[in-house]
Amino acid sequence: MSLLGPLVVRRGGRELEVGGRLRALLAVLALEAGRPVSVERVARGVWSDELPVHVRKSVQTQIMRLRRLLGNDRIRTEPGGYLLDIRPDDIDVVRFGRLISAVAAETEVEEQRLLLAEALTIWRGTPFECVGSRWLDEVEAERMVELYLAAQERWVDLELAAGRYGAVVADLRELTARFPLREALWSRLLLALRRSGRCAEALSCYESVRVMLADELGVDPGPELRRQYGELLQSDPIADAQAVHEESKTDNQGAGTPQQLPAAPGLFVGRDKELRALGESQQEAIVVLHGLGGIGKTALALQWAHKQRGQFPDGQLFIDLQGYGPGDLITTSAALRSLLLSLGLPEAQIPDDIEARSSMLRTMLANRRCLVVLDNALDADHIRPLIPGTGSLAVVTSRSELRGLAVREGARRIAIGQLTAEESAELLRARLPGEQANDVLNELADLCGHVPLALSIAAERAEDDVQVVMDELRDLPRRLEALAVGDESGDLRAVFDRSYQTLAPEVARAFRLLGLYLYDEFDSSAAAGLLGTSARAASSVLDDLADQHLLCRAGARRFEFHELVRAYAVELTHEGRRTARDAVSLAARRSPAYWK
Structure with a gap:
């Protein structure tokens, strides 16, 4: 569940629509995930100071509606109130707070870096956005923003201490634009600019923040900002130029430390x-x-x-x-x-x-x-x-x-091969709704060939009815039709297509024939007999297919098909035959003799 930004609730891989006061109710319970929340605190979070006449009954009504949405098993009635039964780390706001607390307790700089990096990647925007709770906006959101800014400032301090001055300038400019009254951010920006040899820019920034504080609050900059300004006026241009030169040599002219990794997978098992x-x-x-x-x-x-x-x-x-x-x-x-x-x-x-x-x-x-x-x-x-x-x-x-x-x-x-049976079952158990029997999980994993993408597609399609999807998958000639959902990235056939399209024509033909006629492990001699070529030529073709992982190496120059890849090869052969028949039929219909 995501609360650091617009509210996002997922169950079984599907995003749930939560509206009205249920948003505030869910957010209040999520803040104390795994612990009971009193009726009084729930009411304050949902209605703030405008409490209903019958508080307990109104809370019970909202709890009942939320149970219909999430499932009765997710919200328990406890002696101390109501408990949202979910792992605390599945709530981004809870995980964020835990990581920030761990930073404060950590003495090793590199460990602090890792914790801060993980925490800051969780942040998506204004906490509790569109939740509709004045209490959350005025109390909890302010607290989370303060934690976020403190984390950003600690991260900047670590970068400055490491001499990566240019790396933080862009981040600080963005932060000062979003939080213009936060003098601590401006102070760090002035320091980073000065240490980067950009004193003119630093002086311009100081003047901007001085005017802004006077206009908005009628006050002068605080002691730390004034100290930075004084150091700017006394800075030695020659020494600053030397510092920039040394930093340039260290950073190889880099304007910052690139951190381009996309988000880690939300669900990852095994490996x-x-x-x-x-x-x-x-x-x-x-x-x-x-x-x-x-x-x-x-x-x-x-x-x-x-x-x-x-x-x-x-x-x-x-x-x-x-x-x-x-x-x-x-x-x-x-x-x-x-x-x-x-x-x-x-x-x-x-x-x-x-x-x-x-x-x-x-x-x-x-x-x-x-x-x-x-x-x-x-x-x-x-x-x-x-x-x-x-x-x-x-x-x-x-x-x-x-x-x-x-x-x-x-x-x-x-x-990288297929998942083990245990890993496949673990992935399905996390993705499928409700509790599924082990034999169901194991059969579904086998039908998906223990391929993570296939397992994820099947789990997404099985949210409404697991048995219907399993029945479709049992039909081997149409199995790949059942392993498609959403865009091309969620279509296993399309994924295999992109590998097939890289093959040379003679290798593509061999792939289709081998998938149609050879079912167990085979070697180049068996392939040569089917393809009508020499064992040496067949061996080269088999290596090309194995290189693209359209064949599996079974050891000692032997090969085999993954079951899903074989189903794809058979589909191609049948499609080719249909296309040929259609072409012959069309040609016949176009012939004058056809109409006699």
Whole structure:
């Protein structure tokens, strides 16, 4: 449940519509998740000072309506009042407060950084927005905003202490615009500008805040702002220029510390072995996560990257290269331009050709510890120029095995396979409504081939009726039709399509035939007999398919299909036959002889 911004309530992966006073009621209960809230406090949160005539009865009525929405199991009547039965950490406002308290208790600077980074990513906007409770707006929202500003100020202080002055200027400008009367933010902005050698800008900022305080409040700037102003007037331009030069060498001309990682997956299960392998690879230059489309490579990369942010203090870069769609491919040149801009290089200084851009990227990352996540790469040539030099780590995700990167660049490759039966059941249990029997979870996981995307799609569709979805999935020829919801990113067939479309024509033909006729493990000899070619040629085709994870390597030069991929291959064959029949029929109808 999200309260730090517009109210968002989800159950079983579905967003619930909560209206009227139920919003305020739910917010009041959520603030004390797992603990009973008295009738009096509920009433104050819902009605503020305008209490109804019959307080207890009115509260009971609202509780009854909320139970209809959330389910009777979610709200319990306790001796002390009413209890919302939900994990406290599932409420963003509660988790935010817990993290901020942990920062105050932590003495290690890097641990404070990690806690603050996690807390600040939770914040989405004005707390309790549109909830409709004056008490929450005047009391709890003010308290949360104060915690948020204190967290931002502590984060800025850590950045300033580390000498990353330029990194915080943009953030402070945005914060002072949103909270113009917060003198502590202005004071830090003046310090960051002065330490960056931008004294003229700092003096202009001081004049702006001085006029604003006089106009709005009729007061002069406080002692800390006046002290910063005095230091500005006494600053030594030569010393400031030297400080900026030293910072420039350290930051390689960067305008800030990029922190581009998308949000970590909201629900993540398993992958303990892969996470350990990633952790063991931190001293490598390149790590490749490769696997079938929809297997969860990006989710794994982001889950690990967010937990390891503190190990990459000079920034985290992320770019979706669209190697397998759904959008247009991001060219290597365009990707380099984006990375260089993210590191603070002005547009006018970006070279034109790829080699020069690649060299510039390595130069700017030299002596820095950055994480570069290159998501959805097409092939090795697509990403070679994007690999940073010594010191930083590139984590690459791709449906291709990218063996060339292991051969030439020494990349560590980690294969991402399907979830275990236990992990699949855990994911479904978290996504499906109500309590489901273990045999239902296990069968549904088997029908989805233990592929995370398929499991998530099935769970989303099964919110209304699990058995209906399972019946559809049991129909193997139409299974992929049941694994589609929403846009292209929620359509397993479309995901497989993007892998298939990268195949050469002869490899695509082999894929269709192999899926239709070979059901168990097979080798190149069996494939050669089916394809009408030599064992050597068949072996090359099988390697191409396995490289794209459209075949699974079963060891000792043997191969097999994942069941869902086989269903896709069979669909393609049948569709091809229908298309051929339709073409023949159309040609016949167009022939004059057809009408005689």
